[in-house]
Amino acid sequence: MRIGIIGGGIAGLTAAALLSEAYDVVVYEGAREWGGSAGKFSRGEFTFAAGATLGMGFERGGIHERVLSHLGISLEAELLREVMIIELDGQRITYHKDKRKFVKHLSEIFEADKEGIVSFYEELDQIVSRIEPIMETLPVLPLRTSGDIKALLPHTVDGLMIAPYLMQTVKTLLARHGLLGTTFERMVDGILLDSMQTGIEASALLGAIALTIYHRGAYYVPGGLFRIADALKEKALENGAELQMGRQMTGIRRVPNGFLLSDRRGRFELVDELICAMPIEGVMKISDSSIERMLKKTYRHQQKLSQWATFTYYAAIPEHLVQDGALFRQVHDRTLPSGHAFISLSKIGDEYRAPTGYRTLTMSCHIEIGRFSKERNLYAVQEQEMQQVFERILEGQFPGFNQHALERLPGGPGAWVRYTFRPDGGVGGYPQLPGSSLFRAASFRTGLSGLSIIGDTIFPGAGTIGVTTSAIHVARMYGVDI
């Protein structure tokens, strides 16, 4: 059986590496780079992470570790004792890997809210102790088959214990501990937005995981997170998969013997079954009317949701501008559209990213879809304005930035459309609200036999570990034992 996969991001390449052990697999990637939102690009001697920079899931039993060890791949990932620095309201908060140390640090910084903060984390721990054993089995949600339900049965007790939280938000938890309206609430809001695509309105269950996940392990991957894509791609090739770059697919048609795909240049491909490793909206745009009808029915809840777009910015800076050891930092600034931005630096000596004496950086913030004009000249002005805001913040972080930084490349939503084909530049999946996540999330099963969708708009959602999970789900459906 020939399985076609459209999309060579982390989701598509994970599925390709796993499925090519048993099937004839072909991957079509529209861009000239692998990895999509977790990919890279190079300018001269510098290599920039396009989007994702902070790794998770490399600890024993973590999502990437499971896939990589199943495939016999070894990939270097350095555990961060200090995950990031958060700069907020004049405070410099160190996000320690060690939870106790972090909670103690927070209690010292936000002394007046100490009791609430301690009890808030205690409640998060209680939730996580119940939900983690369930999530570790990688349940398939929303439940669609008797197999999905059967897999959850051993966890009925844990499930019942956390059921009251199902429709609660993190905001409810913060209110319970008297933390609404505090600077701590803003810190939590910022952390959640980066991982759940919504702030304190996030699902309490998933929010509890997001707010404790770095304590399981956050990682710097030498070279960048695109290394995951690279390793998966090599494994798929080794297993005999066909990987085609520069093949933007523009049509999917259901035919009696499978799916007929057409690309931008009018060439055709026939596959028996199809996995679309790209956003749901992107699949709808290129599907024939009968497939589109089915997708509209299956994903009717998701059509009411919107992803965020992003403004990204890339630069290379001389080593001497970096005054501390932090590789990742979240900087709050009220002039930014979402109130904060995330800055990632390459590590000293990571020569894949920059020659000796230099570091590369990627900075990003959330922006609403549609904020940037579709009119070219206006778009260019808006891009320039955002670049100036970013460069002002970077000058504050790395004094001398404006004088010494090299390359300085802005990446507005248009760049995400052009290079990763993300409709309207929407990235990172849907907000993980109680009404749009877990049992109400999007299923990888489209309702049409032989057609699946995986990636960050599908349960469990965004992040390289989220999309790897949906790729595992599809691989398991095809009988891969992982």
Ligand SMILES: Cc1cc2nc3c(=O)[nH]c(=O)nc-3n(C[C@H](O)[C@H](O)[C@H](O)COP(=O)(O)OP(=O)(O)OC[C@H]3O[C@@H](n4cnc5c(N)ncnc54)[C@H](O)[C@@H]3O)c2cc1C
């Ligand atoms: C700025 C930013 C920062 C982030 N930071 C982090 C982070 O630090 N840590 C983390 O874990 N996650 C992070 N994320 C989220 C993470 O990168 C994504 O959730 C994840 O990589 C998405 O993977 P995917 O395979 O689902 O989709 P994508 O990465 O979008 O991959 C889809 C691929 O399909 C291709 N494609 C689409 N349409 C077609 C078509 N018609 N024909 C052919 N090919 C097509 C695209 O070119 C792309 O390569 C970040 C995301 C962004 C945008």
